[in-house]
Amino acid sequence: MTFKSRRASALLFLSAAPLVLSACATTGSAKSDGKSSSSKTAFNKNPYPSTYKPYPGTATAIRGATILDGEGNEIANGVVFFADGKVTAVGDASIAIPEGTTVVDGTGKYVTPGIIDIHSHLGDYPSPSVDAHSDGNEMTSPTTPDVWAEHSVWPQDPGFSRALANGGVTALQVLPGSANLMGGRGITLKNVYARTMQGMKFPDAPYTLKMACGENPKRVYGSKGRAPSTRMGNLAVNRATWAKAAAFKKKDSGDRDLAMETLAGVLDGEILVQNHCYRADEMAVVMDMAKEFGYKVSAFHHAVEAYKIGDMLRDNDVCAVVWADWWGFKMESYDGIPENAAILQNTGTCTIVHSDDSNQIQRLNQEAGKALSNGRRMGMTISDATAIKWITSNPAKALGILDKTGSLKSGKMADVVLWNGNPFSVYSRPERVWIDGALMYDSANPKLRPVSDFELGQPGEGDVK
């Protein structure tokens, strides 16, 4: 958040509070041909379709590990079995393992679902952080729902490899930054390197719309002498834009309007709103605005004050996406407390821990571990099995991909992390990571450590990072 430091500036300050992203080109209601069924003039809602294909894997059973399954269960001395890219069975040691299965000894280790970061700017603010790579904020208008984060994703960002190897991240949402009230569409990616952005797109994940409350939009546009320059200006511009979207939808002329198509997708429930919003009072206003125009907020991101209104978020079925302990870097984060996630969990709110950072995405497990410990210290009973949901199934839910990943459940994608110890310990690291059943990282095998084009032929290529 050191907006003064070159290293962190782009991400933390302007885009530090980015919204949600979601990835895939296919919206929830799009037909398999990608054609809209509701407009007079059909247009392709999925013009940049995912070309991601799972890599081949072998039938694998991890035996003897402690399993935190992402569904809220902990299984000691358990078995996770996956084949053909899908989880086949999860349970205790009595599960039969077919012959020909690759058996991994997990004794003394932990297995979790693949970690999901619901808030990342990898690809849009890649390393190295130079001006030429600053592609996350279209700071030319306070509402840019026509831009799509996927069109900025540089698939050679070295950050993807660190998130995989050090963080066990198997899926992530890449969001536009938070300079704008409506920053554009977000996208959900599989954390698998590809030659193209399309090759990383999470198949059939809904698109998302990133929105932002508070200080950033009013500062960015106020400093340009245009609206919004205040929080009330933020709301006025938002409401005017939603009113326009409602009229666009009603008119249904068939004329293309890229911005309005995104907002109509939100009003139709196909595109999920991921709303950067720090302050409790502003979240409450946004929830009313959503009701006014008939859309739903999927999640509030950077919800530093969510703990003050966990009950309202719970009752409105909105997830709170938080850091473990970021606070104070700007006025709207002044009331951040390290017990935020724990209080939300205790209130029954859908709780998610995110990174918004190319470094912390590498240790979301530790961030969740701190949040967990802070809750226990204030007397709350929160199990490891619950806390792992903050970085697995809960983000999957808020991204609309819970039916596909986020927990170790038969039939879901075999996105699996084997940790060399309890993932909430500072001393634990991923040992192996499978994505769709394919072994994409093995700490013991240097050949299974991806190296982006940028790092090829550079000092430190292939190093353990």
Added chain:
Amino acid sequence: MKKLLSKFPANVEPVEIRSFRHTRPSRASGLTAILAATLALTATPALAQNVAITGGKVVIGDGSAPIEGATVIIRNGKVESVGRTVPPASMQIIDASGKYVTPGVVAGFSRIGILEVEAVSEVNDTSARRSPFTAAIDVAPALSPFGIPVPYARASGVTRALVFPGSSSGLFSGQGAVVDLGADNNMLMRPQAFQYIEFGENGAEKAGGSRAATFLTFRAMLQEARDYARNPASYDGRSKDSLLLRADAEALGKVLNGSQRLMIKVNAANDILQVLRLRQEFPSIKMTLVGVAEGWRVAREIAAADVPVITAALRDLPDAFEARASTQSNIGRMKAAGVKVALGQIDDEETLRLNYTTQYAGNLVALTKVPGATGLNWDQAFATISSGPAEAVGMGGQLGVLKSGAVGDVVIWDGDPLELSSRAEKVIIDGVEQPLQTRQQRLRDRYADPTEGALPKAYDR
């Protein structure tokens, strides 16, 4: 490089209105500066208690293995002894059985005390880009123990910190301090402990656009400082040709003669080598390298130069070209080559999240279980956040260790201090047991149940 004073915005709060026990020593008088420094160093806390901490797993902080069941005796605000001694009768005893006893954590790179809310300029005194002064800028009078970051860091076991100035309008950023985080009116331990300068990509930008210009500017400025030192009265700091104001020239004299350490931020392997070569030209300068992202590539050269390093634990992305070979193994590899390494949160939430210090050190231990990575064993890892920063600022033995004569800073932990689930149960600074309450806890307690009761939350305290 000089900027006009008229650029000051009208709403800048004069630092003079804040209260400090020790004000900044006058730049005009070296004697005054020395006197002020001496006062700060010898200030003893009024409530220092003599205490014996018994039964704990005692970590000395110098990289040696913990001593089970040793007794730590604190007298008159200082560590008196650590060992198997029986505490004197009548001395207050703290039973630390089953707990870790360590020196207070020392933050190797921070801006604690000079910043409260980063994006609120009124409470952000880190940088002074519109000031005409550069090297003479001294963080000391801006230091305040009363902002909420100080108790927050203290509650996580951080008791001392190196405070770095942010950017100035010129190449030299100004003078940093060593501070304590005690709950009293004065956090200044050693003012003007070092001068700070950035080389590499930032330094090139500040010097006008290139690394070549950085080195030229550095040399030319030190030449002017030399001119000033030879004959202050004749130094013309007001001509258009001069690079340094008189106050800046005076300040750099301390760097030139080695009485003040020069902290140099530098990251790329080649930049590190170039900076080390400056030692031939300026043999009196006492250097510490800061950042050092690619240090592992030139670790032998750094070790041979016997220059200590303050570096980040986990920088592993090529987030800048000057850091393209970054790896979390940087510290382990430098240590193995014989470099003296301290951990610092270099431009990484160096004020508001100093609670990450122990977490980062723990990660260095985690690396020892990753095939191909180089980490540190636990004892070495802890030393990077205790004796390491002290040595990097030339104050080895005075802080960051539980050894006779060091400051009486002790933390008692309910578990492994580097583990995420552990907490600092007791924090003692200069022999004084510290309050561990934070504003964050007040908010936590108010909203533990977020629903409103018989009265609004504003009545709940």
